[in-house]
Amino acid sequence: MTDPHLASLPSRPLRTAELVAVGSELTTGETRDTNGGELARSLSLQGVGVRRIVALPDELALVTAAFAGALAAVDLVVATGGLGPTPDDLTREAIAAAVGEVPAIDPGQEAWLRGLFERRGIALPALNLKQAWLIPSATAIPNPNGTAPGWWVDRPDGRVAILLPGPPRELRPMWRDWVMPRLLERGLGDGRLVRTLRTYGIGESHVAELLGEPMLRAANPLVATYARSDWLDVRISAVDEVAEDGRVTLTAEDSLAAAEATVRAALAGHVLAEGETSWADLVTEATERAGIRFAIVEAGTHGALGALLAEVPALELQVAHGPAVARDVAAWPVEDEAVAIARDAEVEIGLALVAATDGTQTLLRAAVASPDAAWSRVLDLRLFQHGAHGRFRAGVAAAAFLAEVLGEER
Amino acid sequence: MTDPHLASLPSRPLRTAELVAVGSELTTGETRDTNGGELARSLSLQGVGVRRIVALPDELALVTAAFAGALAAVDLVVATGGLGPTPDDLTREAIAAAVGEVPAIDPGQEAWLRGLFERRGIALPALNLKQAWLIPSATAIPNPNGTAPGWWVDRPDGRVAILLPGPPRELRPMWRDWVMPRLLERGLGDGRLVRTLRTYGIGESHVAELLGEPMLRAANPLVATYARSDWLDVRISAVDEVAEDGRVTLTAEDSLAAAEATVRAALAGHVLAEGETSWADLVTEATERAGIRFAIVEAGTHGALGALLAEVPALELQVAHGPAVARDVAAWPVEDEAVAIARDAEVEIGLALVAATDGTQTLLRAAVASPDAAWSRVLDLRLFQHGAHGRFRAGVAAAAFLAEVLGEER
Numbered sequence: 026m027t028d029p030h031l032a033s034l035p036s037r038p039l040r041t042a043e044l045v046a047v048g049s050e051l052t053t054g055e056t057r058d059t060n061g062g063e064l065a066r067s068l069s070l071q072g073v074g075v076r077r078i079v080a081l082p083d084e085l086a087l088v089t090a091a092f093a094g095a096l097a098a099v100d101l102v103v104a105t106g107g108l109g110p111t112p113d114d115l116t117r118e119a120i121a122a123a124v125g126e127v128p129a130i131d132p133g134q135e136a137w138l139r140g141l142f143e144r145r146g147i148a149l150p151a152l153n154l155k156q157a158w159l160i161p162s163a164t165a166i167p168n169p170n171g172t173a174p175g176w177w178v179d180r181p182d183g184r185v186a187i188l189l190p191g192p193p194r195e196l197r198p199m200w201r202d203w204v205m206p207r208l209l210e211r212g213l214g215d216g217r218l219v220r221t222l223r224t225y226g227i228g229e230s231h232v233a234e235l236l237g238e239p240m241l242r243a244a245n246p247l248v249a250t251y252a253r254s255d256w257l258d259v260r261i262s263a264v265d266e267v268a269e270d271g272r273v274t275l276t277a278e279d280s281l282a283a284a285e286a287t288v289r290a291a292l293a294g295h296v297l298a299e300g301e302t303s304w305a306d307l308v309t310e311a312t313e314r315a316g317i318r319f320a321i322v323e324a325g326t327h328g329a330l331g332a333l334l335a336e337v338p339a340l341e342l343q344v345a346h347g348p349a350v351a352r353d354v355a356a357w358p359v360e361d362e363a364v365a366i367a368r369d370a371e372v373e374i375g376l377a378l379v380a381a382t383d384g385t386q387t388l389l390r391a392a393v394a395s396p397d398a399a400w401s402r403v404l405d406l407r408l409f410q411h412g413a414h415g416r417f418r419a420g421v422a423a424a425a426f427l428a429e430v431l432g433e434e435r
Numbered sequence: 436m437t438d439p440h441l442a443s444l445p446s447r448p449l450r451t452a453e454l455v456a457v458g459s460e461l462t463t464g465e466t467r468d469t470n471g472g473e474l475a476r477s478l479s480l481q482g483v484g485v486r487r488i489v490a491l492p493d494e495l496a497l498v499t500a501a502f503a504g505a506l507a508a509v510d511l512v513v514a515t516g517g518l519g520p521t522p523d524d525l526t527r528e529a530i531a532a533a534v535g536e537v538p539a540i541d542p543g544q545e546a547w548l549r550g551l552f553e554r555r556g557i558a559l560p561a562l563n564l565k566q567a568w569l570i571p572s573a574t575a576i577p578n579p580n581g582t583a584p585g586w587w588v589d590r591p592d593g594r595v596a597i598l599l600p601g602p603p604r605e606l607r608p609m610w611r612d613w614v615m616p617r618l619l620e621r622g623l624g625d626g627r628l629v630r631t632l633r634t635y636g637i638g639e640s641h642v643a644e645l646l647g648e649p650m651l652r653a654a655n656p657l658v659a660t661y662a663r664s665d666w667l668d669v670r671i672s673a674v675d676e677v678a679e680d681g682r683v684t685l686t687a688e689d690s691l692a693a694a695e696a697t698v699r700a701a702l703a704g705h706v707l708a709e710g711e712t713s714w715a716d717l718v719t720e721a722t723e724r725a726g727i728r729f730a731i732v733e734a735g736t737h738g739a740l741g742a743l744l745a746e747v748p749a750l751e752l753q754v755a756h757g758p759a760v761a762r763d764v765a766a767w768p769v770e771d772e773a774v775a776i777a778r779d780a781e782v783e784i785g786l787a788l789v790a791a792t793d794g795t796q797t798l799l800r801a802a803v804a805s806p807d808a809a810w811s812r813v814l815d816l817r818l819f820q821h822g823a824h825g826r827f828r829a830g831v832a833a834a835a836f837l838a839e840v841l842g843e844e845r
Contacts, residue, residue, distance in 0.1 A: 031547040050661065051472070051475070051488065052473035052475055052479075052485040052487070052488060052694070053475060053476065053479040053485065054472045054473065054476025054477070054479055054485075055479075055480075055661050055670070056470070056472075056661070057472040058472075059467070061490070062461070062464045062466075062467040062468075063464065063581075064461060064464070065461070065462055065464035066465070067464070068464075069462075069463040069464055069465075072503070074465075074492075075463065075492070076462070076491075076492065076497065077462070077489060077490070077491055077497070077501075078461065078462060078489070078490040079487060079488070079489050080487070080488040080489075081486075081487055082486065088488065089485070110579025113730070123840070128775070147599040175599070209654040238665075251465050251466070260465075274437065327745040327746055328738070328741045328753055329741065329745075330736045331741060331742075331753075331755060332738065332741075332742045332745070335738040335739075335755075336741070337738055340757060341756070341757040342754070342755070342756055342757060343738055343741075343753075343754070343755040344752070344753070344754045344755075345741060345745075345752070345754075346751070346752055347750060347751040347752060347780075349751070370757075375552070396751075402608075412655040
């Protein structure tokens with residue numbers, strides 16, 4: 026792909042990054058920065074080393090200094106927020122000051138902005154005109170969901186600064202559809218390939234034991250575990266192995282594939298999903314493969330199972346009882362309840378869950394049944410988690426049980 | 436209160452702060468820093484200006500430089516994470532390097548740590564010994580929920596650095612019960628008093644209009660609005676007004692009280708709660724005041740109402756139907772459904788909600804009824820939010836409707 030604009034720039038690989046979130050609502054704790062973590066993950070998956078994630082108040086001197094510092098320290102700076110129309114929104118002013126340029130209204134951006142407001146049937150407020158600003162070294166990044174275009178700023182030394190609006194629904198598509206493809210074209214990270222295997226039903230120390238120290242200490246491929254509330258993730262990443270003469274002796278693809286095969290063999294039966302798969306995704310897939318619809322009833326869980334599976338299209342009915350029902354886990358007839366809820370909802374499968382949690386553990390009992398009671402399966406489990414976390418994990422256990430049974434009944 | 440330790444230090448008021456989260460899992464986006472926002476909020480409520488919230492990878496040079504920079508720029512540095520026992524955990528090493536001191540095992544801390552492991556019936560692993568380290572200028576902060584004590588580091592110029600463990604369930608009680616009281620005693624912030632009024636059923640621009648520009652532009656008391664997904668918050672904060680001769684002409688208390696009265700009068704009927712009150716809190720309070728238990732049934736909302744109210748003790752039964760039921764919002768008999776669910780659950784009140792969302796809006800219909808059908812109330816609403824956010828807001832609307840009806844029926 027030849028792009029005269031890109032070709033004219035020094036080819037600096039973008040290997041390190043700093044993320045800057047601008048907004049006093051962040052530093053007062055009134056709202057939380059969720060963009061930093063998302064962008065960090067996106068960049069890390071490409072092998073970019075994120076050196077710092079920063080949130081700053083709406084103060085020109087602070088933001089300018091942060092940009093100047095970052096542009097001296099890392100290859101890529103991504104700033105979010107502060108692109109609105111008000112005097113408080115000063116991210117453009119700050120980057121302009123940091124790179125020593127002066128913003129001016131860009132006729133093309135102004136025409137786009139005026140068109141946007143015309144279609145809304147209102148005159149362009151004078152304040153909004155700054156959203157049509159550019160500096161000479163900046164390219165506007167189109168924003169399909171708002172009035173604030175982003176900026177892609179090229180530095181003479183090949184470094185790049187990117188400004189994006191703060192609202193995730195504006196930022197996300199701009200990042201994914203416009204910025205990322207161009208960053209990849211420019212040469213992002215260290216060519217790292219990453220795969221995440223989501224495991225269930227096995228503890229972190231047990232996983233470490235099965236994988237073995239040599240694998241967990243190796244630099245390439247890099248294998249690490251992350252205990253999340255819903256999954257235990259094993260993340261494998263690999264770069265090309267290069268000999269002293271520059272020859273690639275093992276490609277990242279091959280290295281990753283070999284490590285993945287080893288991990289899958291070591292954790293057989295526990296790797297249930299990949300990447301960002303949620304339990305709702307997993308159950309959706311299982312119900313679609315089995316071609317069934319289902320209903321759930323739960324007690325003692327504060328609706329944890331329903332919350333977990335709320336977005337599953339095949340879920341026809343969800344019922345959650347208050348804690349009174351769950352006083353005695355063993356006494357609640359989960360099989361009968363599973364059959365009854367499937368009948369009520371007129372679906373192929375019913376799932377019933379009852380759980381009780383105390384200060385140290387959670388007891389749960391779940392049943393998956395067909396409404397004609399032709400078959401049913403019961404799960405009894407004691408979880409070491411308790412309280413709200415225990416209830417959540419009981420929901421996860423029931424979802425995992427449903428997916429397992431659907432897989433077997435296939 | 437006289438504390439010889441405090442008395443010997445220069446009395447530097449702690450007016451500005453920087454928050455530093457340490458951990459490569461943050462800069463790779465594998466986990467998100469939630470401590471920064473919480474601490475920022477806690478400090479901002481005291482009138483401390485948070486100048487920066489930073490997340491850094493586990494790299495000694497980066498963390499040391501961040502501490503050195505922060506201790507030159509602000510009065511108070513709070514670091515979280517990196518206090519574990521492994522070589523990756525280097526926050527102690529970094530602050531020691533930044534202040535030019537050498538860590539050593541503290542006999543008192545070591546005895547505490549050994550006792551902790553003895554009670555667990557295991558020998559103290561050699562790695563964990565670093566959790567008994569101190570530097571001469573540091574005081575250990577007890578950790579009732581883990582093996583990592585915090586550090587309170589006094590600088591000769593009166594600045595303070597505080598190190599806390601990353602897990603929120605360890606950090607929160609240490610911050611609330613040990614650190615905050617001592618910071619307040621030392622002199623924290625600008626004596627600012629803050630109150631948040633939570634409003635519902637009124638838009639942000641309408642609130643701005645009713646409060647008027649003079650109020651929203653004044654520096655003291657400071658009145659600002661924050662549109663959240665569930666509430667529109669009006670935050671009022673005030674400091675003492677001081678004349679040139681140092682005399683207090685208006686106390687923060689009086690200033691805040693006057694502003695609050697004005698806001699409450701201007702937004703009459705829309706201020707439903709204060710502070711951090713959730714919808715579950717509000718409904719819990721309303722049901723307790725009314726002395727009733729209730730049940731809910733919803734359709735077309737993916738269980739949004741149930742998720743919102745899951746923790747309300749008076750909620751006896753929650754049922755959520757799949758989207759098929761909600762195809763025609765007007766056709767679903769919400770009053771009958773409310774009566775039926777109350778009967779099923781044998782409770783005093785039933786709440787039924789049906790909603791349908793398209794690409795631009797959400798239509799909802801809700802009913803609150805008593806099981807003997809002695810009375811019922813119906814709400815019809817069109818929301819401008821749509822999709823998942825529209826479904827969430829439909830749940831909020833139904834919760835607000837329930838609280839309103841319970842208030843009236845009292």
